[in-house]
Amino acid sequence: MEEIILLHTNDLHSHFENWPKIRRFLLNKRKENSTPKQSTFVVDLGDFVDRWHPLTEATNGTANVELMNAVHYDGATIGNNEGVGNSKKQLNHLYDEANFDILLGNLFDLDTGKRPRWALPYKILATAQKTRVGLIGLTAPFPLTYKPNGWDIRGVDDVLPQLISEVRQQCDVLILLSHLGIDNDMKIATNYPEIDVLLGSHTHHLFRHGEKINHTQLSAAGKFGQYVGEVHLLLEDGVIVQTSAEALPTEDFLALPEDEAEISSYLEKGHDLLKQKQVADLPYTFSNVLDSEHPLIFQALNALKKRGGTEAAVLNTGLFLDDLSKGLVTEENLHQVLPHPMHLIRVTLNGKELTRLVREMEKNRHFLRKFPIVGMGFRGKIFGDISYTGISYDKADASVYWNGQAVVDNQNYTLTTIDHYLFIPFFPTIEIAGEIEFLFPEFLRNVFGDYLRRCYPIDKKATYNK
Numbered sequence: 001m002e003e004i005i006l007l008h009t010n011d012l013h014s015h016f017e018n019w020p021k022i023r024r025f026l027l028n029k030r031k032e033n034s035t036p037k038q039s040t041f042v043v044d045l046g047d048f049v050d051r052w053h054p055l056t057e058a059t060n061g062t063a064n065v066e067l068m069n070a071v072h073y074d075g076a077t078i079g080n081n082e083g084v085g086n087s088k089k090q091l092n093h094l095y096d097e098a099n100f101d102i103l104l105g106n107l108f109d110l111d112t113g114k115r116p117r118w119a120l121p122y123k124i125l126a127t128a129q130k131t132r133v134g135l136i137g138l139t140a141p142f143p144l145t146y147k148p149n150g151w152d153i154r155g156v157d158d159v160l161p162q163l164i165s166e167v168r169q170q171c172d173v174l175i176l177l178s179h180l181g182i183d184n185d186m187k188i189a190t191n192y193p194e195i196d197v198l199l200g201s202h203t204h205h206l207f208r209h210g211e212k213i214n215h216t217q218l219s220a221a222g223k224f225g226q227y228v229g230e231v232h233l234l235l236e237d238g239v240i241v242q243t244s245a246e247a248l249p250t251e252d253f254l255a256l257p258e259d260e261a262e263i264s265s266y267l268e269k270g271h272d273l274l275k276q277k278q279v280a281d282l283p284y285t286f287s288n289v290l291d292s293e294h295p296l297i298f299q300a301l302n303a304l305k306k307r308g309g310t311e312a313a314v315l316n317t318g319l320f321l322d323d324l325s326k327g328l329v330t331e332e333n334l335h336q337v338l339p340h341p342m343h344l345i346r347v348t349l350n351g352k353e354l355t356r357l358v359r360e361m362e363k364n365r366h367f368l369r370k371f372p373i374v375g376m377g378f379r380g381k382i383f384g385d386i387s388y389t390g391i392s393y394d395k396a397d398a399s400v401y402w403n404g405q406a407v408v409d410n411q412n413y414t415l416t417t418i419d420h421y422l423f424i425p426f427f428p429t430i431e432i433a434g435e436i437e438f439l440f441p442e443f444l445r446n447v448f449g450d451y452l453r454r455c456y457p458i459d460k461k462a463t464y465n466k
Contacts, residue, residue: 002129002238003038004173005029006231010045010201011223013081014053014064016266018225021253025228026071039127042071045201046079046139046179049086049094051443052339052379054270054332060090063266065098073100075123077137077177079202083107084142085341087441088150092116103137103177106159108152122167131238134171136163139179140202145343145419148438156184164194172238175199182220189213196240197231210245217243225250274332280452281328288320288337290385296320296337300444301389303451307439308346308416311403312390314361315417318373318383319444329452338445339379345422348414348435351407355400357429358393361386364426376423391415418444 007026012019026042033040048068049061056064061082068076086094095102095118104119115121125133138156146153168174176195178185181203189198190213197217200207204223210231211218221229227247234242286296297317304313322337349357368383392401400407407413419438421427430436442450 001037002127002131002235004127004131004133004233004235005033005038005040006175006197006199006219006229006233007040007042008045008177008199008219008221008229008231009043009048009225010179010199010221010229011047011079011204012044012225013047013050013223014056015050015224016053016055016067017263018250018253019067020259020262021250021255022225022228023067023070024256025248025250025253030072034128036128039129039131041074041125041133043135043175043177043199044068044073044076045177045199046077047081047201048076048079050081051085051341053266054274054335055266056270057335058270058273058331061086061094062097063270065095069097069099074125075101075103075135075137075177077103077179078107078139079179080140080142080145081341083139083151083153084145084149084343090441092118094118103135104139105136105163106138106141106154106156107146108154110147110150110152113152122163124167124170129238131173131235132171134167134174135177136160136167136175137177137179140181140184144422144436145438148440150440156180156188160188160192164192168194172235173197173233173240178202181205185218185220186213189216189218197233197243199229199231206247207245208247210243210247212243217245219245219247221247271332274335275330277331278458279329279331279334279449280456281458282324282326282452282456285326286324288317288323290317290387296324297387298389299451299455300448301387303448304344304416305389306451307344307442307447308414310346310390310414310416312388312413312415313417314386314388314391314415314421316368316383317385317387318380319378319418321380324452328458329449329456331449334445334449338443338448340377340418340420340444341379342377342418342420342444343442344416344439344444344447345419346414346416346437346439347430348412348437349429349433350409351411351413352409353429353433354402354413354415355407355409356433357427358388358391358400359398360427360429362393362395362398368426373424377420 182205185200200220206222207220221227
């Protein structure tokens with residue numbers, strides 16, 4: 001008889017508040033449960049990196065990889081925060097110093113047609129009893145966001161059959177590291193019985209005591225390091241005879257007095273690094289209050305127009321979490337004001353559809369003003385007021401104007417906004433009728449920072465046409 005123990009983290013999203021306890025638990029478990037008849041492997045399922053944290057932002061995620069190195073993971077896959085939260089160049093160097101393998105079977109370089117140099121399609125591990133354990137990694141396919149960033153992301157059914165065919169014959173136990181979400185996991189467990197264990201993530205679902213579909217053991221450990229997944233496999237002569245899974249609450253793990261200082265140090269270091277990067281010198285304070293003397297949102301709307309090369313832009317006030325004070329602005333200030341991992345999009349609509357979009361926004365305006373938004377890239381509290389530049393709306397007859405001229409039904413119009421509007425359900429016209437172009441690689445705050453850098457340069461001799 002032989003036992004294999006699988007430990008997994010997933011969707012940490014740079015929430016380091018539980019990391020010291022998790023690291024200690026994983027290292028101790030590996031040491032305690034490694035005997036001639038017992039082997040322990042540790043993996044991560046992606047979204048370990050999230051740029052909401054200042055240290056992640058300041059280091060482009062390499063600080064996260066340094067933390068992972070302390071655990072000596074046996075393998076990891078990436079999530080969408082690594083995949084599209086970084087530029088192609090940043091992602092290509094994210095794992096330069098990693099001491100663990102990245103397993104990713106469905107991402108390819110658009111230019112070469114090959115997998116990136118930092119990723120393997122699969123990996124074969126061996127236990128002390130010479131049982132072969134195969135690991136495959138897949139991440140959520142979002143062609144709309146991966147392709148503009150230079151990647152060819154492929155669907156599950158496009159790659160998994162070939163991977164299974166290749167790996168299954170080389171291993172006794174086949175494990176899928178999935179950053180695909182619960183619905184895809186259920187389908188895979190049903191349609192691909194060759195997979196013995198499916199470790200799931202992305203949708204932050206929690207299987208407190210595991211789930212089974214046919215003979216496939218599923219495990220999922222929620223989000224933010226609130227749980228660690230643990231799977232036990234009992235084998236006889238290299239054949240699985242019993243499986244179980246559990247999500248272990250990290251609140252029950254050993255905590256030490258020095259943990260708080262370590263957690264604080266990550267924030268302090270991130271803040272310090274971002275403060276060193278100066279952006280602009282503002283002549284007065286830009287407020288996140290819409291009816292103030294110098295509203296921040298109108299500067300941002302102008303920045304969107306410049307970056308998108310359009311005559312109009314749309315944003316909401318809830319995106320701006322604080323003012324930008326008069327004087328020097330650093331990347332720290334921008335990160336605090338706009339922590340969202342949002343990209344810009346250009347949306348082209350004919351006049352009839354543009355009118356419908358603006359009417360959707362006006363219909364939802366009062367509802368959204370105090371509406372709390374969670375997820376889909378939003379890192380604030382409420383949606384806030386919708387603001388336009390280049391577009392105006394006449395409540396009296398529900399007419400829409402483009403730079404003061406009535407919108408013509410059969411004429412095309414292009415505006416710049418954020419990809420968040422594509423994912424929330426309030427403005428369906430964008431997805432249904434819009435021709436969408438993602439603008440990569442910058443986030444909203446990067447675009448805004450570039451605009452401020454040119455409009456309000458620290459070197460007063462520089463000029464920029466606002």
